[in-house]
Every structure is written in C-alpha cells, then in structure tokens.
Amino acid sequence: MTTDSLGIVEARKKLGVLVSRAVHGHRPTRISRSEDERAVLISEEEYEELLRFRREREASQVREAMAAHERGELRMHRYESRDDLHADFGLPAPGDRS
Structure with a gap:
C-alpha cells in the first residue's frame, strides 16, 4: 500500500x-x-479496526499482568482513589484541565 x-x-x-x-x-x-x-x-472503517486492535492488545497485556501476578512474578499496587492513581503517575486529576 x-x-x-x-x-x-x-x-x-x-x-x-x-x-x-x-x-x-x-x-x-x-x-x-x-x-x-x-x-x-x-477511512472510518480502518480507524475502527485500529481501535479494535489496540483494545485487544491492551486486554491481552492486562490478562498477562494478572497471570504474572497470580504466579507471584508481579506485585500490584492498589489505589484508594482515582486521584491517588493520577497523582502517583503525575497526571492531572479527572476533570482538571491542567
């Protein structure tokens, strides 16, 4: 192409x-x-296909991370709120336009 x-x-x-x-x-x-x-x-059709591939890849990565956690190969962190999660990654809180 x-x-x-x-x-x-x-x-x-x-x-x-x-x-x-x-x-x-x-x-x-x-x-x-x-x-x-x-x-x-x-085209919109190709755009939707790219989005589908991205979602499938991300879901696969999440499944692999969960399996690695179950095998004891990966430690996961639990956040008490979205604000805590965003703060940990240095991101603005949801709704902030900063």
Whole structure:
C-alpha cells in the first residue's frame, strides 16, 4: 500500500478527493502541517479496526499482568482513589484541565 504525503494547504484543496480515496480505495494520506505536526487521513472503517486492535492488545497485556501476578512474578499496587492513581503517575486529576 502506498501512502501519499501532502502539505496541509495542498491537502485542504483536495480534501474531498482524499476522503474518497481513503474510504473507497483504502489509500491513506499523510498530511504535514510542520515537521512536528503530522497526521494520517484514513477511512472510518480502518480507524475502527485500529481501535479494535489496540483494545485487544491492551486486554491481552492486562490478562498477562494478572497471570504474572497470580504466579507471584508481579506485585500490584492498589489505589484508594482515582486521584491517588493520577497523582502517583503525575497526571492531572479527572476533570482538571491542567
């Protein structure tokens, strides 16, 4: 599968065509705004498939961690609240916009 790469200005001019290619031709397009800001335009069907694969992988990792814990290979920590969990990882509390 080939992936076209376009700058954001050019992609904006061709957006309808790019969406059709993504949906009907399953051809993704890389879109760059700058060196650090890049995205890929894909069909919703392909996006949903990627999400499904991600969920399956994460579920597999959780199952493996639980099995490792049961075998005594992994120590798990229990948090009393979501705020404690977020604080431990240095994340803002749920609902905070910080």
